[in-house]
Amino acid sequence: MNKDKKPQQNTILDIAEALKLSPATISRALNNHPHVKEKTKNDVLKMAAQLGYRRNQMASGLRSNKTHTVGLIVPRISMFFHAEVITTIQNSLHKHGYNLIICQSNDLLSMEEELADILYASRVDALIVACTLQTTDFSHFDKLVSSGIPVIFYDRVPLDAYPATFIKGDDFRGGYLATTHLIETGSQRIAHISGKLSSNLYQDRSAGFRKAMEQHQLPIHAEWVFHQELTHENAKEAMAKMFSGTVVPDALFSANDVTAIAALEFAKENGIQVPRDLKIIGYSNDPRTSITTPALSTIEQYPAKVGQKIVEVLIEQLKSGEKGSGLEQRPYVIPVDLIRRMSS
Amino acid sequence: MNKDKKPQQNTILDIAEALKLSPATISRALNNHPHVKEKTKNDVLKMAAQLGYRRNQMASGLRSNKTHTVGLIVPRISMFFHAEVITTIQNSLHKHGYNLIICQSNDLLSMEEELADILYASRVDALIVACTLQTTDFSHFDKLVSSGIPVIFYDRVPLDAYPATFIKGDDFRGGYLATTHLIETGSQRIAHISGKLSSNLYQDRSAGFRKAMEQHQLPIHAEWVFHQELTHENAKEAMAKMFSGTVVPDALFSANDVTAIAALEFAKENGIQVPRDLKIIGYSNDPRTSITTPALSTIEQYPAKVGQKIVEVLIEQLKSGEKGSGLEQRPYVIPVDLIRRMSS
DNA sequence: TTGTACGCGTTATCAA
DNA sequence: TTGATAACGCGTACAA
Numbered sequence: 001m002n003k004d005k006k007p008q009q010n011t012i013l014d015i016a017e018a019l020k021l022s023p024a025t026i027s028r029a030l031n032n033h034p035h036v037k038e039k040t041k042n043d044v045l046k047m048a049a050q051l052g053y054r055r056n057q058m059a060s061g062l063r064s065n066k067t068h069t070v071g072l073i074v075p076r077i078s079m080f081f082h083a084e085v086i087t088t089i090q091n092s093l094h095k096h097g098y099n100l101i102i103c104q105s106n107d108l109l110s111m112e113e114e115l116a117d118i119l120y121a122s123r124v125d126a127l128i129v130a131c132t133l134q135t136t137d138f139s140h141f142d143k144l145v146s147s148g149i150p151v152i153f154y155d156r157v158p159l160d161a162y163p164a165t166f167i168k169g170d171d172f173r174g175g176y177l178a179t180t181h182l183i184e185t186g187s188q189r190i191a192h193i194s195g196k197l198s199s200n201l202y203q204d205r206s207a208g209f210r211k212a213m214e215q216h217q218l219p220i221h222a223e224w225v226f227h228q229e230l231t232h233e234n235a236k237e238a239m240a241k242m243f244s245g246t247v248v249p250d251a252l253f254s255a256n257d258v259t260a261i262a263a264l265e266f267a268k269e270n271g272i273q274v275p276r277d278l279k280i281i282g283y284s285n286d287p288r289t290s291i292t293t294p295a296l297s298t299i300e301q302y303p304a305k306v307g308q309k310i311v312e313v314l315i316e317q318l319k320s321g322e323k324g325s326g327l328e329q330r331p332y333v334i335p336v337d338l339i340r341r342m343s344s
Numbered sequence: 345m346n347k348d349k350k351p352q353q354n355t356i357l358d359i360a361e362a363l364k365l366s367p368a369t370i371s372r373a374l375n376n377h378p379h380v381k382e383k384t385k386n387d388v389l390k391m392a393a394q395l396g397y398r399r400n401q402m403a404s405g406l407r408s409n410k411t412h413t414v415g416l417i418v419p420r421i422s423m424f425f426h427a428e429v430i431t432t433i434q435n436s437l438h439k440h441g442y443n444l445i446i447c448q449s450n451d452l453l454s455m456e457e458e459l460a461d462i463l464y465a466s467r468v469d470a471l472i473v474a475c476t477l478q479t480t481d482f483s484h485f486d487k488l489v490s491s492g493i494p495v496i497f498y499d500r501v502p503l504d505a506y507p508a509t510f511i512k513g514d515d516f517r518g519g520y521l522a523t524t525h526l527i528e529t530g531s532q533r534i535a536h537i538s539g540k541l542s543s544n545l546y547q548d549r550s551a552g553f554r555k556a557m558e559q560h561q562l563p564i565h566a567e568w569v570f571h572q573e574l575t576h577e578n579a580k581e582a583m584a585k586m587f588s589g590t591v592v593p594d595a596l597f598s599a600n601d602v603t604a605i606a607a608l609e610f611a612k613e614n615g616i617q618v619p620r621d622l623k624i625i626g627y628s629n630d631p632r633t634s635i636t637t638p639a640l641s642t643i644e645q646y647p648a649k650v651g652q653k654i655v656e657v658l659i660e661q662l663k664s665g666e667k668g669s670g671l672e673q674r675p676y677v678i679p680v681d682l683i684r685r686m687s688s
Numbered sequence: 689t690t691g692t693a694c695g696c697g698t699t700a701t702c703a704a
Numbered sequence: 705t706t707g708a709t710a711a712c713g714c715g716t717a718c719a720a
Contacts, residue, residue: 009697011696011697011698012697012698023708024698024708025705025707027698027699027700028699035706037705037706040705040706052487054465055465055698056696056697057465057467058411058696059402059698059699059712060698060699061402061712062400062403063697063698063700063711064698064699064712065712076431077427077430077446078424078427078431083422086421087421087448090448091450099462100445100447101444101445101446102434102446103434103443103444104434104435106435117398118443120398121399122443123401123402143396288631291605291636292635292637355712355713355714356714357713357714365691366692367713368714368715369690370714371713371714372689372690372715372716379689379690380689380690381689384689384690400712402712402714403712403715404714404715405696405714406696406712406713406714407695407696407713407714408696409696691719691720692719693716693717693718693719694716694717695714695716696715697712698712699710700710700712701709702708703706703709704706704708
């Protein structure tokens with residue numbers, strides 16, 4: 001094949017040779033080992049820079065059993081909330097000297113399983129996961145967990161006890177805040193478009209909704225509560241159903257922003273005045289909610305705080321060598337806030 | 345379940361031992377080597393599955409000098425266009441058995457340099473880059489290129505000749521289409537808010553703008569052309585300047601969607617009717633453009649096609665062992681289209 | 689078709 | 705403080 005065409009990367013042996021030292025010393029100097037003469041260390045660093053040396057992470061990882069790489073599985077990076085969380089995680093991990101392998105499950109369980117497998121094979125030092133909406137069984141993470149690799153779930157977390165760390169937004173409070181807000185601005189007939197209850201997100205947001213309704217002694221119309229995939233189309237269909245009756249809602253709490261936007265669109269198309277005839281509030285504070293007319297009220301989830309917390313917990317677990325396996329960690333909950341805009 | 349506390353992963357030696365075979369045979373069976381008996385291969389695969397074996401990518405990579413990992417440097421994953429491109433790249437690379445390490449430069453040159461360094465150290469098999477807007481010197485990619493690692497630039501590409509592959513949208517045509525559209529719908533006094541000319545994106549879009557104006561013999565008002573960072577604030581300031589004069593523009597071509605949205609916002613706040621008094625067109629077909637009132641015309645860049653092309657070219661280079669170093673590759677250009685909406 | 693033996697670049701354990 | 709040497713897990717000439 002090709003001969004001397006390979007411009008070999010420089011290794012610690014090249015540095016050793018150039019400096020008439022042993023590779024062991026070079027390695028120690030490069031790793032800030034205590035027992036290295038200051039001058040030697042400086043010489044090594046200088047020569048390393050001069051030769052354009054870069055540590056071979058594979059060799060290093062093979063020997064030390066550490067990759068300095070964290071895996072991340074997320075449904076879709078294009079979802080605003082996740083994009084923000086990821087950005088924070090990455091920038092923060094970078095400061096700690098870790099790389100991040102970002103993978104998308106496309107909200108498909110089979111893909112999530114496969115990715116868990118691949119990241120396991122890649123020997124990531126830790127794994128961060130926002131589950132698929134359909135993930136109810138978590139055994140594909142078992143081998144990571146039992147290998148002692150810290151696994152952190154965020155946003156969409158297992159419903160049952162699972163020996164890993166959970167970090168989530170306060171979805172119950174979010175649902176409660178949104179609904180209470182609608183009630184306090186005078187609504188009485190409140191509809192609720194929610195996702196399927198297989199996910200903790202919609203269980204909690206819906207529970208918050210019910211709690212607020214109950215507290216104010218307002219009836220929940222079963223035909224105005226939807227648990228379905230939160231798509232634009234589904235939301236418009238739901239709206240069409242609700243507004244075909246004689247009694248119609250005067251407010252809507254949508255469990256995400258996409259459906260809130262869809263509802264607003266439906267309202268405009270059908271001459272329903274927002275907020276006069278119908279108040280609307282969404283969830284997530286997607287940037288789109290601020291540029292609709294009227295602008296949509298929503299719930300802020302502070303993605304940056306979520307990301308920050310994830311890294312904080314992760315680094316702690318990584319430093320302490322082991323994850324806090326024994327103690328039953330209660331989930332970390334990140335607060336949410338109500339964003340009032342013109343739609344309510 | 346298994347009781348022995350084996351934090352150790354299984355290796356090919358474990359499989360070899362269990363099957364009374366040599367590790368070499370296991371390795372061959374696992375890699376579909378031709379000279380392996382069919383039965384042996386099946387036995388190995390079965391045992392591998394049974395033991396939950398996963399190849400150690402570090403050891404494999406160290407030996408074969410291949411990581412099956414591709415690096416990606418992008419300004420921000422939260423930008424719609426990039427998010428879409430990345431999603432396509434990742435799903436497609438996944439099918440080819442490659443992992444993707446996604447890194448964000450935050451549009452900072454120093455970060456881009458550092459990331460190039462890190463990915464070089466990680467021995468990625470290839471690198472995909474969307475440059476920072478300020479990147480005019482590309483020497484930080486030199487070591488990748490000279491090591492024979494395929495480097496593919498997309499969207500924001502080097503202005504001068506650089507020994508790598510370029511994949512970009514047809515920005516010149518995009519600028520031309522947008523401007524021509526404004527002219528054909530009756531505009532004569534066309535303003536242009538653009539990014540700094542240090543990036544090929546805005547050079548080309550602006551050139552398309554000028555070409556269209558020239559072709560229709562329309563004068564370009566220097567005070568209505570801005571080359572500045574394309575932020576919401578800057579755009580509003582630019583609008584304020586333009587609309588403080590006695591003669592005002594009757595149309596605006598904004599070189600991205602954020603600024604088009606900002607311009608629309610300014611118009612609404614100042615009683616300027618869109619599209620009657622002012623037509624607006626943006627660039628990128630960000631999802632937000634379709635939900636403003638009125639909806640914004642824009643230029644579609646087909647991010648999925650861009651991503652698809654990147655992977656196609658990349659896999660080809662990876663398979664052929666070397667990148668087409670000798671031949672001067674002309675850049676691959678992905679077509680764009682005009683999206684007409686109510687704002688124009 | 690399978691086995692033996694070596695080395696990829698680094699780090700850890702000795703000994704000097 | 706430094707050097708020699710042995711792993712880490714895998715892939716591949718070469719031998720059988």
